[in-house]
Amino acid sequence: MPTAHEADDRPAAGRDDEGVDEVSGRLALAVGRLNRRIRSSTGGLSHGQLSALSTIVRNGPLRPSELAAIEVAAAPTITRIVAELETRGLVERTPDPQDRRSLFVTGTEAGKALLLEARSDRARAVADVLGELSPEQVDALRAAIPALEQAAQVVPPTAH
Numbered sequence: 262m263p264t265a266h267e268a269d270d271r272p273a274a275g276r277d278d279e280g281v282d283e284v285s286g287r288l289a290l291a292v293g294r295l296n297r298r299i300r301s302s303t304g305g306l307s308h309g310q311l312s313a314l315s316t317i318v319r320n321g322p323l324r325p326s327e328l329a330a331i332e333v334a335a336a337p338t339i340t341r342i343v344a345e346l347e348t349r350g351l352v353e354r355t356p357d358p359q360d361r362r363s364l365f366v367t368g369t370e371a372g373k374a375l376l377l378e379a380r381s382d383r384a385r386a387v388a389d390v391l392g393e394l395s396p397e398q399v400d401a402l403r404a405a406i407p408a409l410e411q412a413a414q415v416v417p418p419t420a421h
Contacts, residue, residue: 304375312332323366354366
């Protein structure tokens with residue numbers, strides 16, 4: 262399966278620019294509005310804070326520079342986010358034993374608990390949205406999930 266960058270290099274066989282423009286515009290509008298509908302389900306954190314906390318819990322301990330690279334954010338932004346998360350007791354900073362000038366950021370138990378709660382809240386909010394749709398519309402969304410995951414560069418969960 263090609264990466265997002267490789268997909269950019271493929272010819273758009275059978276697609277016209279007008280069709281792509283329509284899809285991109287409609288998708289951007291729909292995603293934006295859906296995001297706003299579930300925005301309140303973030304455990305009191307901004308989306309940037311919630312994303313950073315999720316990355317720290319999933320991949321930590323991380324150096325702030327590693328977090329910035331994963332989150333595709335500037336170093337000052339990550340510094341501010343980590344400081345706010347630390348103030349709330351959701352992450353902790355510890356010195357790097359190999360390089361005392363550097364530090365690692367790790368999720369705390371409170372951070373892990375808040376992340377699980379926020380994920381549950383968001384899943385419930387999305388379930389409420391899906392409950393407003395017909396079974397056929399839900400099936401159409403289910404079929405689109407692999408393409409949406411690829412577009413968002415989300416690694417799909419593994420089947421058990």
